[in-house]
Amino acid sequence: MIGVIGGGAWGTALAQVAASEGREVLLWAREPDVVEAINGQHENAVFLPGSKLHETVRATGDLADLAQCSAWLVVTPAQHMRSVLEAAPRSEVPLVLCSKGIEERSGSLLHHVAVEARSGAPVAVLSGPTFAHEVAAGLPTAVTLAAEDPGLAEFLRDRIARPTFRIYLSDDVAGAEIGGAVKNVLAIACGVVDGKGLGQNARAALIARGFAEMTRFGLANGARRETLVGLSGMGDLVLTCSSTSSRNFSLGKGIGEGRSAAELMSDRKTVAEGAFTAPVLARLAEQMGIEMPVVASVAKLLSGEANVDEVLQELLSRPPRAEAH
Ligand SMILES: NC(=O)C1=CN([C@@H]2O[C@H](COP(=O)(O)OP(=O)(O)OC[C@H]3O[C@@H](n4cnc5c(N)ncnc54)[C@H](O)[C@@H]3O)[C@@H](O)[C@H]2O)C=CC1
Numbered sequence: 001m002i003g004v005i006g007g008g009a010w011g012t013a014l015a016q017v018a019a020s021e022g023r024e025v026l027l028w029a030r031e032p033d034v035v036e037a038i039n040g041q042h043e044n045a046v047f048l049p050g051s052k053l054h055e056t057v058r059a060t061g062d063l064a065d066l067a068q069c070s071a072w073l074v075v076t077p078a079q080h081m082r083s084v085l086e087a088a089p090r091s092e093v094p095l096v097l098c099s100k101g102i103e104e105r106s107g108s109l110l111h112h113v114a115v116e117a118r119s120g121a122p123v124a125v126l127s128g129p130t131f132a133h134e135v136a137a138g139l140p141t142a143v144t145l146a147a148e149d150p151g152l153a154e155f156l157r158d159r160i161a162r163p164t165f166r167i168y169l170s171d172d173v174a175g176a177e178i179g180g181a182v183k184n185v186l187a188i189a190c191g192v193v194d195g196k197g198l199g200q201n202a203r204a205a206l207i208a209r210g211f212a213e214m215t216r217f218g219l220a221n222g223a224r225r226e227t228l229v230g231l232s233g234m235g236d237l238v239l240t241c242s243s244t245s246s247r248n249f250s251l252g253k254g255i256g257e258g259r260s261a262a263e264l265m266s267d268r269k270t271v272a273e274g275a276f277t278a279p280v281l282a283r284l285a286e287q288m289g290i291e292m293p294v295v296a297s298v299a300k301l302l303s304g305e306a307n308v309d310e311v312l313q314e315l316l317s318r319p320p321r322a323e324a325h
């Protein structure tokens with residue numbers, strides 16, 4: 001039986017994938033109404049309405065029930081992963097981290113957080129261009145699954161992959177994670193461009209220059225270039241920077257239209273991870289001397305330190321430089 005920790009849209013979609021060949025899946029959700037709706041109506045009406053779930057997906061509100069599972073897909077918001085893993089039952093069951101972000105208070109990538117919270121547990125990362133509602137609908141999707149131990153990666157792939165959910169293996173755990181964390185921040189920037197009406201040239205420029213920032217940060221933090229240009233980096237960047245289905249993009253769009261980040265965040269039940277990743281990523285980049293002007297601009301917009309016109313002026317007045325820099 002596969003365990004899923006987190007009953008948001010993505011945890012629910014992954015539960016559906018894992019259960020699609022009759023396999024038993026046990027999903028832990030924080031909200032009693034989510035547990036009740038999955039067990040009663042086979043639907044997560046709160047976070048993934050409209051997707052009928054397989055009957056072999058069952059939900060629980062008690063983390064202790066996950067002790068019976070052979071692997072856990074960890075799908076909490078990034079900032080809550082540590083506390084949920086610490087509260088989960090003691091076991092050395094393999095963990096597949098499916099969340100995207102960087103822990104704000106420690107500045108740690110999530111696989112470091114998981115190792116600290118669950119010493120001894122084998123850890124893998126699953127990441128890529130994956131809107132939950134499309135995955136739940138069985139539309140073709142491809143992801144990267146990264147683990148240092150190739151045996152673990154194959155064990156997990158054999159339990160999760162489906163013909164319409166293709167899994168490409170990698171041993172670059174940091175690379176798979178950094179792509180997913182950084183693209184959320186860049187998606188906010190692309191949403192701002194859209195909301196402000198700055199045009200499609202500007203959006204393409206931002207994707208390309210944002211990818212240069214992702215690459216600089218990734219290479220300085222142990223990622224490989226080939227991972228960054230793959231599904232979990234460039235692939236996910238392209239997806240989330242070009243669609244209002246992305247919560248990060250739509251947050252940025254609202255800011256570009258003149259609303260404040262605080263106001264936009266206050267009435268959301270769903271998570272826009274880039275809003276939490278931007279400040280910590282900007283801080284890490286500054287500490288490490290890595291140039292990330294787009295990320296720094298998003299952090300300023302979110303904190304209210306600058307408005308859209310000010311960050312635009314700042315970005316456009318940067319001194320000219322070589323593209324490969
Ligand atoms: N939705 C998507 O299409 C995809 C999401 N992801 C990632 O998956 C992770 C989870 O996102 P979604 O499933 O979309 O969430 P969601 O936005 O659908 O739902 C919010 C989730 O946050 C949880 N939550 C809120 N406060 C919490 C707390 N104090 N402690 C623990 N959990 C709390 C809720 O229980 C709920 O599961 C994020 O890191 C996201 O970037 C990754 C790929 C695709």
Ligand SMILES: O=C(CO)COP(=O)(O)O
Binds near residue numbers: 130184239249273
């Ligand atoms: O990570 C995602 C798609 O790969 C989901 O993006 P959002 O969190 O911006 O909706």
